[in-house]
Amino acid sequence: MSVFNLYNTLTKRTEEFKPNEEGKVRMYTCGPTVYHFAHIGNLRSYIMEDVLEKYLRYTGYDVKRVMNITDVGHLTSDADSGEDKMLKGAKREHKTVMEIAEFYKKAFFDDCAKLNIKTPDVTEPATNCIPEFIHMIEELLKNGYAYEAGGNVYFDTSKLEEYYVLSNQNEEELQVAVRDDVEEDINKKNKTDFVLWFTKSKFDEQELKWESPWGMGYPGWHIECSSISIKHLGGYLDIHCGGVDNIFPHHTNEIAQSEAYLGHKWCNYWFHVQHLNDQTGKMSKSKGEFLTVPLLEEKGYNPLVYRMFCLQSHYRKPLLFSFDVLDNTKTSYEKLVNKIAALGEDGTLMQQDIEEYRKKFKEAMGNDLNTSQALTVLYDVLKSSLDNASKRYLIEDFDKVLSLGLLDAANTSVEIDESLAEFAEKLIEERNQARKNKDFAKADAIRAELAEKGIEIKDTREGTVWTMAQR
C-alpha cells in the first residue's frame, strides 16, 4: 500500500494516514439537509469526499462510508434562507415535511449521480434514528455531561478537559450571537453549551416531534451525526468529512458529545473541504445566482465539466467560481475527450511503463489528494510514447478515482438510429462528391442540413467522420 499523506484538521498538519484497523477505513460524511436543492458549492465538498473515498479504495482499502440525511430541523420556520419560497410553494401544494424531504433527497442523489459521486455504503435519515439519539442523550445525562434546563437538554462543555480541540478558539474571545439572526439562549450554563434535545424552542412550528423522557420534542442538530456514525461505524472512526464551515461548532460539538459518550478518543482524521466562492464570497442559497446542477445542464454544461473544475484545484484552497473559468474547463474537458477518442486500440499492455505512471499518479494523489497534479499525470500519459492499449488502460485506471467519465465520453456510444446513420452516410457522400467538383455552396448546404439533424461532421485526413452533437 502506498504512502498516503493527508491533511488533518485535528493536528493542523499533513500526516501519513493510518487506519485503526489494517486495510479497513471507516469514514463518515456530514450529509445534506434536504429541504432545498444543493448548490454547486455544497457539491464541491461531496465531489472531493468522493475522490477521497475512491482513492482509498484504489490503493486497496476496504472502505465503509456512512452519510446522514438531515431530514429533521426547523423545517417550517426557516426564515434565514431565501429559499423558503420553495418550501412554501411545496406546502401550498399540500405536501408534508416528509414529502419535501423525500423530494429534495432524491434531487440530491440525482445531482450526485450526474457528478459521478458514488452513493455511500450507508445513507441514514436522521428521522430513522430517534431512539438512538435518545439513548445517547440518556447516557450523557447519566454520566454528568448533560443537564436539563428550561425544558431542553444541554451538553455541559465545562465538564470536558478540552473542548476546542479542532478550532483553537478560546473561551474569553468567543463572541456569542455574532450573527444578528441569532439570539442568546439564557438556559445555558456555559456559552459553548449546546442543545441535545429540544422541547421548547423559538421555532414553535416544528412539525416533526417525538416522544422522549423529556417530553415531546426533537433532537439537537449535532447529536445526529455522532449517533449515526457510532451506530454504523462503531466507536473508532478513521475519517470524518465535511465542509470547513462545520469545524466550529458542529464538528467540535460532535467530538465533545461522542468522546463524552464513548469515554475514549473517537476520530483520528478530520477532512475539511474549502468553500466555493463567487464574486460576493461564499456561495449561498440566499444571495447571487443559485447555481445547481440542473441549471448548469440548462446552460449547456456537462456536469462532469464541473467535476473537472473542482479537480483542477486543491480541496483545501478556496475556489472562485465564474462561468469564464467553467468555459475554460469545458474546452479542456472536450479537448481531453477528443484526444482520448482519437486513440486506437492497438498495442499490448506495457506493464513496466504502466506501473511507472501509476506510481506517479499515486504520488500526486497520495500527497494530500493533489488532484490537479493527478490530472497532469493523465496529460503526461496521453503525450507519452506508450502504445494505445496502455494509454487506454491507464486512463481507465485513473478514472476509477477521478470519475470524469473519460472513456465513456470518448466512445460516444450513443445508440444511433440506423436510418439516421444511413441518411448521414448518404449525404456525406454527396457532399464529398460536391467538394470534389468544387461546388462548395452545395457542400456547405449539406453540412447545414446534417447539423439540423444534430449531426456534426469533421474532415480529417482519413476522411469525413460524423458524430451526434451533444444535447
Next chain:
RNA sequence: GGCGACUUAGCCAAGUGGUAAGGCAUGGGACUGCAACUCCCUGAGCAUCGGUUCAAAUCCGUUAGUCGCCUCCA
C-alpha cells in the same frame, strides 16, 4: 475582537531549500475550399518588507489584501 485558511503568468493551477509542471486563452505556423479537429512554436521570477542560508516561491517574522467560522445555512 478572536480563531482558521488563502495570495505563483490574461485566467485556472503544480511546486514542501538548489536557479518556475500542466491546462485554457493569446499570437505565429502546418493541415483544410471554408470551418471544426489535430499537431508544432509562443509567456511569469512567485502580494509586501525584513531575516535565516552558499542557495528561498519554498523556512521564520512583518505588513497588506481576499475568504471562512465564532450556536442552530450541517
